[in-house]
Amino acid sequence: MQKLSEKEYKNEFVTAFDGDDSGDLKPRQTPGVLYSKATPTPVKDPKLVAWSEELAEELGIEKPDEHDVKILGGNLVTPTMYPYAACYAGHQFGNWAGQLGDGRAITLGEWEAPDGNSWELQLKGAGPTPYSRRADGRAVLRSSVREYLMSEAMYYLGVPTTRALSLVTTGEPVLRDMFYNGNAAYEPGAIVMRVSPSFLRFGNFEMPAARKETDNLKKLVDWTIARYYPHIQGEDKVLTWFKEVVERTASLMVEWQRVGFVHGVMNTDNMSVLGLTIDYGPYSFVDDYDPYFTPNTTDLPGRRYAFGRQPSVAYWNLGCLASAIAPLFPGTEELVAALETYGDSYSRKYLAMMGNKLGLDKVKAEDVQLIKNLEETLATIKPDMTIFYQLLMDLPAELAAEQDVVNHFQESFYEELNQEEREKLQKLIKAYQERIKQNTCTREEAVKRMRQANPRFILRNYLLHQAIEELERGENQLFLKLQEAMKDPYSRNFDEFFAKRPDWASKKAGCSMLSCSS
Numbered sequence: 001m002q003k004l005s006e007k008e009y010k011n012e013f014v015t016a017f018d019g020d021d022s023g024d025l026k027p028r029q030t031p032g033v034l035y036s037k038a039t040p041t042p043v044k045d046p047k048l049v050a051w052s053e054e055l056a057e058e059l060g061i062e063k064p065d066e067h068d069v070k071i072l073g074g075n076l077v078t079p080t081m082y083p084y085a086a087c088y089a090g091h092q093f094g095n096w097a098g099q100l101g102d103g104r105a106i107t108l109g110e111w112e113a114p115d116g117n118s119w120e121l122q123l124k125g126a127g128p129t130p131y132s133r134r135a136d137g138r139a140v141l142r143s144s145v146r147e148y149l150m151s152e153a154m155y156y157l158g159v160p161t162t163r164a165l166s167l168v169t170t171g172e173p174v175l176r177d178m179f180y181n182g183n184a185a186y187e188p189g190a191i192v193m194r195v196s197p198s199f200l201r202f203g204n205f206e207m208p209a210a211r212k213e214t215d216n217l218k219k220l221v222d223w224t225i226a227r228y229y230p231h232i233q234g235e236d237k238v239l240t241w242f243k244e245v246v247e248r249t250a251s252l253m254v255e256w257q258r259v260g261f262v263h264g265v266m267n268t269d270n271m272s273v274l275g276l277t278i279d280y281g282p283y284s285f286v287d288d289y290d291p292y293f294t295p296n297t298t299d300l301p302g303r304r305y306a307f308g309r310q311p312s313v314a315y316w317n318l319g320c321l322a323s324a325i326a327p328l329f330p331g332t333e334e335l336v337a338a339l340e341t342y343g344d345s346y347s348r349k350y351l352a353m354m355g356n357k358l359g360l361d362k363v364k365a366e367d368v369q370l371i372k373n374l375e376e377t378l379a380t381i382k383p384d385m386t387i388f389y390q391l392l393m394d395l396p397a398e399l400a401a402e403q404d405v406v407n408h409f410q411e412s413f414y415e416e417l418n419q420e421e422r423e424k425l426q427k428l429i430k431a432y433q434e435r436i437k438q439n440t441c442t443r444e445e446a447v448k449r450m451r452q453a454n455p456r457f458i459l460r461n462y463l464l465h466q467a468i469e470e471l472e473r474g475e476n477q478l479f480l481k482l483q484e485a486m487k488d489p490y491s492r493n494f495d496e497f498f499a500k501r502p503d504w505a506s507k508k509a510g511c512s513m514l515s516c517s518s
């Protein structure tokens with residue numbers, strides 16, 4: 001184990017690329033460079049609120065003492081760190097937004113773990129950078145708790161994600177207009193240290209492409225491949241790499257659909273080029289199953305980033321990445337063909353995943369219809385997604401009468417079913433039971449498969465909301481409990497949280513819908 005302050009940090013990104021090393025934090029366009037040096041702005045009183053023991057163990061990082069907490073608050077930069085903000089662009093809600101960049105994220109350096117893997121350590125909320133535009137570079141406790149807990153929860157769910165190592169409060173208030181209605185208020189400030197092999201986004205490639213800086217673009221692509229996709233070599237490596245990004249993105253979308261995660265802001269600047277979940281903002285799990293559910297108030301008019309649309313938005317975003325790297329190809333034909341592999345790749349992975357959720361030994365051609373019926377039925381009766389699948393695992397083989405079927409799933413309903421819905425459910429369950437009988441594997445094997453595919457504990461927004469309210473009052477009981485529960489999401493060990501979203505939370509801000517204000 002090593003101390004944060006005693007580490008010899010590596011700084012490969014800033015060594016490899018041209019940057020603006022002036023250290024000037026004034027907001028500006030930075031053509032020609034891929035990053036700007038940005039030293040964190042010290043805060044009044046950094047206090048450690050949470051620390052990810054297991055992650056720290058894996059990275060070989062000692063729990064920080066008071067001295068090292070200064071690093072986590074941005075009050076200390078050690079001599080081998082080179083703090084910088086990356087310059088990236090993006091498409092936001094379908095529109096080209098130009099230069100964005102790390103407006104409040106500052107990478108301090110790279111940490112080499114005992115297993116030889118390299119991790120970037122990044123502070124989120126550590127003050128302005130040249131990319132802060134008109135904003136303050138800070139983050140509130142509310143959004144920091146959400147990123148800290150949820151990124152770790154996703155890791156334990158088995159979903160590819162960036163991680164979070166620490167959460168500190170800053171002792172400084174941050175002004176936010178949470179509902180964008182002119183009622184700004186002060187909230188406690190906080191900083192998360194998040195870690196990832198890389199925080200590179202689609203937007204990092206879109207930036208030099210838009211600026212027609214083809215040399216920078218090519219260098220960034222080659223570097224990304226050499227460093228993060230070292231198994232890819234040879235003449236066609238850029239194409240092979242893009243195909244793999246397509247594959248990884250498809251896999252990520254399948255994983256989000258599996259657990260019912262809705263990101264909420266799938267702009268291209270929030271799409272990791274490693275296929276990780278990145279930038280936790282107004283996200284939510286699906287409570288009542290609804291393909292059109294979006295947790296983001298800003299997304300409400302079009303519901304572009306709704307639950308059921310995520311897979312097709314990812315494809316659209318991959319199209320932006322393809323356009324960005326197109327200058328590296330003589331023609332676009334191969335690139336388009338690679339992009340077009342997304343649909344099949346996604347469908348194949350999706351069906352396999354659904355087979356696991358349903359406990360099918362393998363997914364046959366006829367099962368596609370069953371899965372479609374299931375989706376359609378769930379969208380109609382809108383049960384709690386997590387609870388529904390848990391109850392499905394316990395479904396008796398011979399349950400036939402309509403009332404018995406309805407009773408079996410009662411716990412998952414948000415509303416009484418009408419006659420049509422009852423019949424729909426019964427029909428689905430009957431077809432499902434018939435199909436299960438054809439399994440060649442044992443019931444135990446099927447249930448085991450289901451147990452691994454269907455989480456029992458999910459970090460629901462209302463739970464987070466309650467934990468945040470407690471923390472703002474200086475209590476951390478629920479926070480600690482959630483931190484434990486999220487590490488064991490497939491077990492029955494935390495059944496005190498095995499319940500639908502309560503009524504009061506359905507309309508309450510922060511429990512169902514969230515704004516981007518963070």
Ligand code: AMP
Binds near residue numbers: 105132133269279
């Ligand atoms: P997001 O929607 O959180 O992914 O952010 C989009 C862009 O806005 C990114 O360039 C962020 O760095 C920037 N941004 C968001 N909040 C702030 C803030 N409080 N201060 C500075 N930049 C911000």
Ligand code: MG
Binds near residue numbers: 269270279
């Ligand atoms: Mg972002």
